[in-house]
Amino acid sequence: MNIVEQIEAVLEKGSIDTSPETRYVFRTDTTKFAGSPDVVVNVMTESEISKIVSIAAKNGIAVIARGAGTGMSGGAVPIKGGILLNFETMNKIISIDPKKKMAFVQPGVITDDLRKASREFGLYYPPDPSSSAVSTIGGNFAENAGGLHCVKYGVTARYVKGFKFVDSSGSIQKCGYYNDGNTFPGSYVMIGSEGTLGIVTEIALELIDDPPLHDVYITYHESLLNAISTVIKLKSTSISPAVIELIDKDALKAAVTYSGVTMPEGTEAVLIIKLDSYFLPELLEKEILIENIFSLLKVTSFKKAENEKEEQSFWDMRKAVSTSIKKLSSDKMNEDICVPLSNMYSFIESTRDISEKYSLKIVVYGHAGDGNLHVNILYDRNNRTESNNARLASEEVFKETIELGGTISGEHGIGLSKKNFMSLQYSKNEIAFMKKIKNAFDPDNIFNPDKIFNVTKG
Numbered sequence: 154m155n156i157v158e159q160i161e162a163v164l165e166k167g168s169i170d171t172s173p174e175t176r177y178v179f180r181t182d183t184t185k186f187a188g189s190p191d192v193v194v195n196v197m198t199e200s201e202i203s204k205i206v207s208i209a210a211k212n213g214i215a216v217i218a219r220g221a222g223t224g225m226s227g228g229a230v231p232i233k234g235g236i237l238l239n240f241e242t243m244n245k246i247i248s249i250d251p252k253k254k255m256a257f258v259q260p261g262v263i264t265d266d267l268r269k270a271s272r273e274f275g276l277y278y279p280p281d282p283s284s285s286a287v288s289t290i291g292g293n294f295a296e297n298a299g300g301l302h303c304v305k306y307g308v309t310a311r312y313v314k315g316f317k318f319v320d321s322s323g324s325i326q327k328c329g330y331y332n333d334g335n336t337f338p339g340s341y342v343m344i345g346s347e348g349t350l351g352i353v354t355e356i357a358l359e360l361i362d363d364p365p366l367h368d369v370y371i372t373y374h375e376s377l378l379n380a381i382s383t384v385i386k387l388k389s390t391s392i393s394p395a396v397i398e399l400i401d402k403d404a405l406k407a408a409v410t411y412s413g414v415t416m417p418e419g420t421e422a423v424l425i426i427k428l429d430s431y432f433l434p435e436l437l438e439k440e441i442l443i444e445n446i447f448s449l450l451k452v453t454s455f456k457k458a459e460n461e462k463e464e465q466s467f468w469d470m471r472k473a474v475s476t477s478i479k480k481l482s483s484d485k486m487n488e489d490i491c492v493p494l495s496n497m498y499s500f501i502e503s504t505r506d507i508s509e510k511y512s513l514k515i516v517v518y519g520h521a522g523d524g525n526l527h528v529n530i531l532y533d534r535n536n537r538t539e540s541n542n543a544r545l546a547s548e549e550v551f552k553e554t555i556e557l558g559g560t561i562s563g564e565h566g567i568g569l570s571k572k573n574f575m576s577l578q579y580s581k582n583e584i585a586f587m588k589k590i591k592n593a594f595d596p597d598n599i600f601n602p603d604k605i606f607n608v609t610k611g
């Protein structure tokens with residue numbers, strides 16, 4: 154039997170697709186990287202995944218898991234061909250236990266579907282990547298996704314209480330909650346390992362009580378320094394904002410030009426800040442504190458949303474930034490870095506120097522509260538000099554990030570897009586250690602090969 158026939162023979166509820174159209178659809182994610190899967194399997198059960206991995210292991214074929222394909226580092230791109238496991242068809246919220254405050258989900262559940270379902274029980278699943286309307290919990294697990302509310306509530310890993318995965322021999326491993334709280338040795342390195350160590354088949358997630366009260370502010374600043382000082386001050390108080398988003402002047406200009414956003418003359422930076430609480434007196438106290446900080450720091454002006462419509466207009470402005478930036482050039486490199494808050498101002502100043510050096514526009518915005526910034530280097534893809542300069546500028550951005558004590562990926566992962574920059578951040582020994590972990594989990598290198606780094610078979 155050939156591979157397709159072998160897979161067909163073990164499928165229980167899933168289906169297989171080798172049509173050129175489907176293989177074309179699954180060739181890439183949101184990046185420019187592309188491959189071509191030999192076969193796409195719309196998986197539906199854990200035991201069929203286990204059998205498919207056994208077949209792949211025996212035949213030395215790559216296995217690539219894919220959620221919604223919203224990844225921004227090429228994680229789900231089948232560059233080595235192989236078997237692509239499409240999790241969109243394994244998308245059940247198995248149960249939500251309001252007493253234990255836990256959710257049990259299949260990997261293909263869409264992030265927002267879990268967030269909505271949790272709210273029906275008065276519970277809240279905080280990690281909210283901006284792609285949450287489309288991204289899957291499996292993809293969030295594999296990238297250890299962050300999001301707007303993660304400045305207060307933490308990223309995906311904080312909520313994972315257990316999971317099951319298929320290892321490289323095809324066996325099903327149970328970790329944490331699924332194994333009486335015990336873990337398969339080192340299993341938590343699976344979170345954020347970008348599908349390179351195993352295939353996750355079920356996840357147990359912690360939920361928290363949904364904070365019923367919140368306020369959303371927008372603040373306008375006449376200088377970037379003033380905006381960043383405000384972020385630092387807010388982080389040093391007990392206010393603990395649930396969201397602190399920063400939008401730099403060029404990102405603002407794009408939003409004003411292309412999305413009809415308006416703001417006071419001379420605005421150089423904007424913050425969108427959300428406060429939340431379980432108790433009204435606490436929220437009111439936070440309001441007084443935050444407004445005192447705004448006046449102490451001479452924030453040019455601020456506005457608290459008076460109703461849902463106004464609040465939505467603040468979020469729409471944040472959304473308008475990413476859509477408007479796309480209109481500024483034929484292409485962009487979207488780097489996602491993190492720097493310590495104390496170095497955020499120096500970092501953004503450096504991006505301006507880099508922008509000048511290479512005559513390229515660089516637009517910065519992002520989850521400023523946890524130092525996670527999206528640095529967009531805009532260029533004309535039909536202009537060879539600009540394309541080359543964009544690559545050089547991007548390398549300088551990473552070097553500057555490391556120089557300032559930061560990290561080359563805040564939340565989008567390494568995948569293919571950043572693997573050449575791993576040595577900027579990690580020593581040879583550190584990379585060798587990571588490769589040992591990969592070899593221990595996956596000695597035949599069948600899971601998502603050539604992502605993060607290249608390894609030789611163990």
Ligand SMILES: Cc1cc2nc3c(=O)[nH]c(=O)nc-3n(C[C@H](O)[C@H](O)[C@H](O)COP(=O)(O)OP(=O)(O)OC[C@H]3O[C@@H](n4cnc5c(N)ncnc54)[C@H](O)[C@@H]3O)c2cc1C
Nearest residue numbers: 220221222223224228282283289292293295299348353564
């Ligand atoms: C507009 C936009 C905004 C975004 N905003 C954010 C943001 O705010 N924060 C953030 O963190 N990210 C953000 N992202 C990036 C992306 O949405 C996240 O990385 C997300 O977690 C990917 O989920 P996915 O289901 O699309 O995964 P995919 O792109 O399909 O896959 C991502 C990785 O997960 C692996 N994987 C998927 N399922 C499994 C499984 N069952 N077992 C093992 N490995 C698996 C894949 O192999 C791949 O390596 C954004 C993307 C877009 C397009």
